[in-house]
Amino acid sequence: MxxxxxxxxxxxxxxxxxxxxxxxxxxxxxxxxxxxxxxxxxxxxxxxxxxxxxxxxxxxxxxxxxxxxxxxxxxxxxxxxxxxxxxxxxxxxxxxxxxxxxxxxxxxxxxxxxxxxxxxxxxxxxxxxxxxxxxxxxxxxxxxxxxxxxxxxxxxxxxxxxxxxxxxxxxxxxxxxxxxxxxxxxxxxxxxxxxxxxGPREAETVKLLETNFRHVNIALVNEMAVLCHELGVDLWDVIRCAETKPFGFQAFRPGPGVGGHGVPVDVVGTNRPLRMVELASQVNERMPQYVVQRCATLLNEHGKSARGARVLLLGITYKPDLADRESSPADEIARRLMDLGAVVSYHDPYVPDWRVRDLPVPRADSLYEAAAHADLTVLLQHHRTYDLQGLAVKAQLLLDTRGATPAGAAHRL
Structure with a gap:
């Protein structure tokens, strides 16, 4: 028909x-x-x-x-x-x-x-x-x-x-x-x-600009997250204040890496790479490594080694409240934690099964019980079903890579 x-x-x-x-x-x-x-x-x-x-x-x-x-x-x-x-x-x-x-x-x-x-x-x-x-x-x-x-x-x-x-x-x-x-x-x-x-080239370049705009600004705020941690500055409070400016500023927030289907394009069929986009990609691609570094440091500060530590990863999708895991940083973070000898498990209401290096990652059935049992709980994606206030109470040690927990309730990225 x-x-x-x-x-x-x-x-x-x-x-x-x-x-x-x-x-x-x-x-x-x-x-x-x-x-x-x-x-x-x-x-x-x-x-x-x-x-x-x-x-x-x-x-x-x-x-x-x-x-x-x-x-x-x-x-x-x-x-x-x-x-x-x-x-x-x-x-x-x-x-x-x-x-x-x-x-x-x-x-x-x-x-x-x-x-x-x-x-x-x-x-x-x-x-x-x-x-x-x-x-x-x-x-x-x-x-x-x-x-x-x-x-x-x-x-x-x-x-x-x-x-x-x-x-x-x-x-x-x-x-x-x-x-x-x-x-x-x-x-x-x-x-x-x-x-x-x-014409078609202009319309195609619109997509190029919009995608790269997102990645460059995420890279900027990711670099700010690293800097602010070293300075002892609450970046999320900085962003909250900055976004009250009615012009010249658009709020982006840091995270453990950049996922999704819209990949940055730094070569567009010419011999002229977009250097800003190349640099942004490098910054964003380093974030999973930085998250693992923060995990190891937090464990060490609390008298624990990464080797043998029980680490619970919360939210392994690339976006909140979706099951899509396209280019999610969770995979690299899990691999790097495993390389350090950590025992990794996960919880995600949208992902019933997860494999890393072709091996199944144990899935926690009871979130609070798993968080209480884990040496370190890491929030990678903030799904709306997560009660972060209650989670902060139950978890032995909580690293929030999304700035979603109440101030002072967890260690933030």
Whole structure:
């Protein structure tokens, strides 16, 4: 059965887009080459990253959403949006394999007058370069003449309910003015505001700037955390006061490392690296090591060695109240603690099983009992289910890497 929209890639970008489209009555098919998430979604089960609930998936299905692995579905749509993952490769450059595979599958079935949109994070130049070439070669059609082609950066924050799809402006850059307007007509049905960029490269660079802005500012506040600890200054009180300034300041808060799908990009297809981003990456990548250093120091100050110490890690996901562990610093922190000889266990209401170095990490069933038994409890992620006041009372020694505990109740990062 024909659909108005095909969302290619049913991950943290694609599913919210499909949800928004179904909500406004756009008949949508979701295509993914991996049969596992497709089968789970078709059965009404939520994605493992927790970005959508089971009830939300059921509403999508009842609204006409069709998860599919058959690429023939792609030849029956008016609009196709590529939301394939682009993880960093060994050289830290974004891996465009998923985008290329999606483009080939779509190109073989591309019909004239279709609007093709790319939302995956990509280096500037990808839409009018790699993507355009693959679509034209596989279809025999010309972008800008026979079909519309545009880029729109994904901007949603997984798990954040305050800024949904409709309330988040959509940036669009088309290959031609007509491509931009076709994309604007589609996104105008989903969001309250459409922002037109000059072209695809500008729209792609918006994503680059937004991602790197986050990482650079997190690096700054992470460095401030190390400095303030050495000076005996309460950084969280500093941030509380600083964010009262009505201009020129945006509050970021330190943590044990930077996780998530939005990786910093320091090389953008040229020989000119972004030195500020390189430095920020180095700072953020050192934070797990710094956390372990603080753990060892705290244990030593209380007459205990890291070797043989029982260390309980709380919250191992990259964001609060989500099950997604993408690039979570918890893995490296656990490995480094194990290297010191610590006996590591964990508690996370969203993660029933966790393996480090292919070995299962014991999961605490009773949080308070585990904290009372552990020599050191480390809060890595502040899930709302955690009663930090009660935890501070029960734990023998508590290191709070998120500044979430009441002042004086724990050692802060």
């Amino acid at each position: 024909p659909a108005d929209l095909a969302v290619i890639g049913l991950g943290h970008h694609g599913l919210p887009l499909a949800q928004a489209a179904i909500a406004v009555g756009i008949d949508t098919v979701g295509y993914d080459t991996d049969p596992r998430p497709v089968a789970e979604l078709a059965a009404g089960r939520p994605p493992v990253d927790g970005s959508l609930t089971a009830s939300e998936i059921r509403r999508m299905l009842s609204g006409g959403f069709r998860p599919a692995t058959n690429p023939a579905e792609l030849g029956r749509v008016r609009t196709a949006v590529i939301c394939a993952p682009t993880p960093p490769g060994p050289d830290r450059a974004l891996d465009l394999t998923g985008v290329a595979d999606a483009a080939r599958a779509l190109a073989a079935r591309l019909r004239p007058h279709t609007t093709v949109l790319l939302e995956s994070p990509v280096p500037p130049g990808t839409t009018e370069g790699v993507l355009r070439d693959l679509l034209e070669e596989g279809s025999g059609l010309r972008a800008g003449r026979d079909f519309h082609l545009a880029y729109s950066p994904g901007r949603l924050d997984p798990g954040r309910r305050t800024h949904g799809f409709a309330g988040t402006p959509k940036v669009i850059g088309g290959l031609t003015p007509a491509c931009t307007e076709s994309a604007a007509a589609f996104y105008g049905r989903l969001t309250d505001k459409v922002v037109r960029a000059r």
